[in-house]
Amino acid sequence: xxxxxxxxxxxxxxxxxxxxxxxxxxxxxxxxxxxxxxxxxxxxxxxxxxxxxxxxxxxxxxxxxxxxxxxxxxxxxxxxxxxxxxxxxxxxxxxxxxxxxxxxxxxxxxxxxxxxxxxxxxxxxxxxxxxxxxxxxxxxxxxxxxxxxxxxxxxxxxxxxxxxxxxxxxxxxxxxxxxxxxxxxxxxxxxxxxxxxxxxxxxxxxxxxxxxxxxxxxxxxxxxxxxxxxxxxxxxxxxxxxxxxxxxxxxxxxxxxxxxxx
Amino acid sequence: xxxxxxxxxxxxxxxxxxxxxxxxxxxxxxxxxxxxxxxxxxxxxxxxxxxxxxxxxxxxxxxxxxxxxxxxxxxxxxxxxxxxxxxxxxxxxxxxxxxxxxxxxxxxxxxxxxxxxxxxxxxxxxxxxxxxxxxxxxxxxxxxxxxxxxxxxxxxxxxxxxxxxxxxxxxxxxxxxxxxxxxxxxxxxxxxxxxxxxxxxxxxxxxxxxxxxxxxxxxxxxxxxxxxxxxxxxxxxxxxxxxxxxxxxxxxxxxxxxxxxxx
Numbered sequence: 001x002x003x004x005x006x007x008x009x010x011x012x013x014x015x016x017x018x019x020x021x022x023x024x025x026x027x028x029x030x031x032x033x034x035x036x037x038x039x040x041x042x043x044x045x046x047x048x049x050x051x052x053x054x055x056x057x058x059x060x061x062x063x064x065x066x067x068x069x070x071x072x073x074x075x076x077x078x079x080x081x082x083x084x085x086x087x088x089x090x091x092x093x094x095x096x097x098x099x100x101x102x103x104x105x106x107x108x109x110x111x112x113x114x115x116x117x118x119x120x121x122x123x124x125x126x127x128x129x130x131x132x133x134x135x136x137x138x139x140x141x142x143x144x145x146x147x148x149x150x151x152x153x154x155x156x157x158x159x160x161x162x163x164x165x166x167x168x169x170x171x172x173x174x175x176x177x178x179x180x181x182x183x184x185x186x187x188x189x190x191x192x193x194x195x196x197x198x199x200x201x202x203x204x205x206x207x208x209x210x211x212x213x214x215x216x217x218x219x220x221x222x223x224x225x226x227x228x229x230x231x232x233x234x235x236x237x238x239x240x241x242x243x244x245x246x247x248x249x250x251x252x253x254x255x256x257x258x259x260x261x262x
Numbered sequence: 263x264x265x266x267x268x269x270x271x272x273x274x275x276x277x278x279x280x281x282x283x284x285x286x287x288x289x290x291x292x293x294x295x296x297x298x299x300x301x302x303x304x305x306x307x308x309x310x311x312x313x314x315x316x317x318x319x320x321x322x323x324x325x326x327x328x329x330x331x332x333x334x335x336x337x338x339x340x341x342x343x344x345x346x347x348x349x350x351x352x353x354x355x356x357x358x359x360x361x362x363x364x365x366x367x368x369x370x371x372x373x374x375x376x377x378x379x380x381x382x383x384x385x386x387x388x389x390x391x392x393x394x395x396x397x398x399x400x401x402x403x404x405x406x407x408x409x410x411x412x413x414x415x416x417x418x419x420x421x422x423x424x425x426x427x428x429x430x431x432x433x434x435x436x437x438x439x440x441x442x443x444x445x446x447x448x449x450x451x452x453x454x455x456x457x458x459x460x461x462x463x464x465x466x467x468x469x470x471x472x473x474x475x476x477x478x479x480x481x482x483x484x485x486x487x488x489x490x491x492x493x494x495x496x497x498x499x500x501x502x503x504x505x506x507x508x509x510x511x512x513x514x515x516x517x518x519x520x521x522x523x524x525x
Contacts, residue, residue: 155343162310162336163358163409173357177348258347258391 033224042228067198067209070126074133075194079187082138086145086183087175096146103142111136111197115204129201136197137190144186148179181255184248191244195237210236263288263445264309264413269318271304278304279315280470286413291439291446293456296466296474297507302449305471306417309447310336323412335411339418341398345390345405351377352386355405362409376408377401379441380434396427400434407438416448420455429487432459440483453504457496458485465506474506 017035024034046060056064089096114135118128152175160174202211210229217225249256264286271279278301286292296302308315309322311330320327322334338344345354355373364372377386380400390398399419406414419435420428436459439446450456456463457479465474481495490496 153343155338155340156346158310158312159336159338159344159346161312161330162334163405164330164332164361165358166361169357169360173349174346177346180348254348254389254391257389260391 030221030223033227037224038227038231041224042232045225045228046232062208063210063213067202067211070129070133070201070209071194071198074130074198075137075191077130078134078138078190078194079141081134082141082186082190083145083183086142087149087171087179089142090146090149090179091175093150096150103139107139107143112200112204115201119205124205125207128205129198132201132205133194133197137193140189140193141183141186144182144189145179148182149175151182152178181252184252188241188244188248191240192237195233195240199233263290263323264447265319265321266305266309267319269305269308269315269320271301271308271313271315271317277470279308279318280472281318282466282471282473284464284473284476286445286447288445289443290461291436291444291448291459292462292464293448293450293460294464294466295450295453295456295503295507296471297468297509298451299469300466301469301471302451302466303417305466306415306447306449309413310334310415331413333410333412334415335406335409335413336415336417337399337402337406337419339421341395341402341422342390344402345398347390350387350389351382351393351401351404354390354401355408358405358409372408373404376404379407379438380404394427395423396431399423399427399431403431403434403438407442407444410442412445414444414446416446418450419448420452421450428455433485433487435459436483436485453507454491454500457481457499457503458487458490463499463503465503468509475503477502 021034021036024032046057046063047055049055049057049060053061089099111132115128115132118131118135122128122131156174156178157170160170165173198209199211199214202209203215206212210233214226214229214233217223217229266282266284269279269282270277282301282305284292284294294302294305304313304315307313309320309327311327311334314328322331325331336344345351346357349357352370352373355376356369359369359372374383374386377383380403382397382400382404385393385397385401390401393401399422403419416435420431423431432455435446435448438444448456448459460479461483463475463477463479465477466472467474477499479499481490481493481499
């Protein structure tokens with residue numbers, strides 16, 4: 001039954017693809033190349049390399065390598081900053097009162113608006129790009145961590161206190177694990193935001209990467225190539241989210257178990 | 263061991279404790295019983311140093327309790343919010359032992375020994391949410407045992423489990439109490455239970471709470487779920503405590519001073 005249900009949901013994908021193919025072929029618009037042409041270009045540009053390199057071409061490494069490095073370093077850097085700051089703020093009601101208005105203001109500023117500022121302040125390339133990613137993705141991580149640290153069960157904290165757990169034990173063994181489900185929700189949101197901001201940063205402040213390739217192909221009227229970039233980014237987002245869910249399911253197995261039984 | 267003198271506590275204008283005095287001697291199991299809302303938990307939280315009472319004195323081993331005392335353990339009613347669901351049973355038991363200066367292996371051994379004593383020798387690697395309520399409460403008790411506290415506080419420890427499990431856990435506590443010479447202050451709203459497990463029963467009044475009576479339960483240390491409850495002395499004591507909890511006087515039990523000593 002599950003297989004049939006899954007197939008029942010999936011049938012729409014090929015239908016849409018075929019319809020797209022038929023319509024774009026009939027229309028013969030240069031802006032809308034048929035999916036087959038897009039896929040052919042994607043294969044040519046990125047996936048016709050030797051098997052020893054997982055079929056990746058030099059072009060794939062040149063486009064994806066810097067982008068992925070930016071995405072992950074930006075995301076991980078933000079995760080460390082966001083979780084550390086979030087735990088500190090969440091554990092201290094007074095600090096939370098002080099910084100809350102600043103956080104609310106900061107998250108209301110659309111991060112792409114800051115790209116010109118970062119470009120003026122920092123060097124074109126990695127520093128400005130990283131700053132854009134960090135500033136854009138820190139909010140869901142920070143807010144979720146604050147919430148997680150603030151809502152640790154009172155009885156868990158009292159248990160920790162009565163059994164004389166040290167401050168470090170309380171942090172690592174009680175507060176952090178307790179906040180982890182919310183932290184992970186923030187990290188997942190941040191990961192998809194990081195992909196968007198990575199592209200934006202590369203379009204506005206880049207000389208390489210998939211975002212830069214997107215801009216370049218658009219300016220050179222290489223529409224199948226441009227569509228290839230868009231599809232690749234979509235697939236990338238999907239894969240990143242799936243991979244993250246896989247990790248989350250492992251790390252938070254206790255959380256799912258505990259929720260199912262109570 | 264534990265001495266509480268004229269303990270007073272108010273939440274805003276509402277006075278909960280109106281001068282509670284009681285003491286617990288080394289190795290004694292004292293059950294505290296009272297009507298609901300009488301400040302039993304406030305009393306316990308004051309002893310644990312979780313709240314600062316408005317007035318009065320609490321000393322543990324001669325030392326005044328100002329913060330959470332070092333060698334105090336607790337078993338809460340709500341085991342699911344007291345055990346950490348992200349740790350296995352053995353790790354839950356072992357976690358507080360680091361401050362006792364034990365290394366990882368010793369902590370693990372102590373935890374397994376404690377789990378063995380509560381009948382969970384094979385459950386060390388299970389997570390709390392993989393266990394029944396009774397098993398989880400056993401893990402809580404094991405954690406307290408392994409910690410070797412000078413005073414163990416129990417806050418309605420059997421309030422959330424079924425009747426059969428409750429009896430098992432009562433006997434478990436009686437056993438370990440006798441075996442380790444543990445000093446226990448047990449809070450309950452269950453009159454029958456207070457008499458069954460206690461060496462003494464302290465009955466509290468409605469708030470503002472004072473001690474209504476302090477009864478010695480002279481039923482010997484060995485108790486049996488069926489036989490003890492059939493004893494005339496048990497039935498009399500249970501009735502006596504019941505009357506006191508409902509706010510009545512000590513009534514006609516004064517003639518039975520051989521089993522009941524009014525302090």
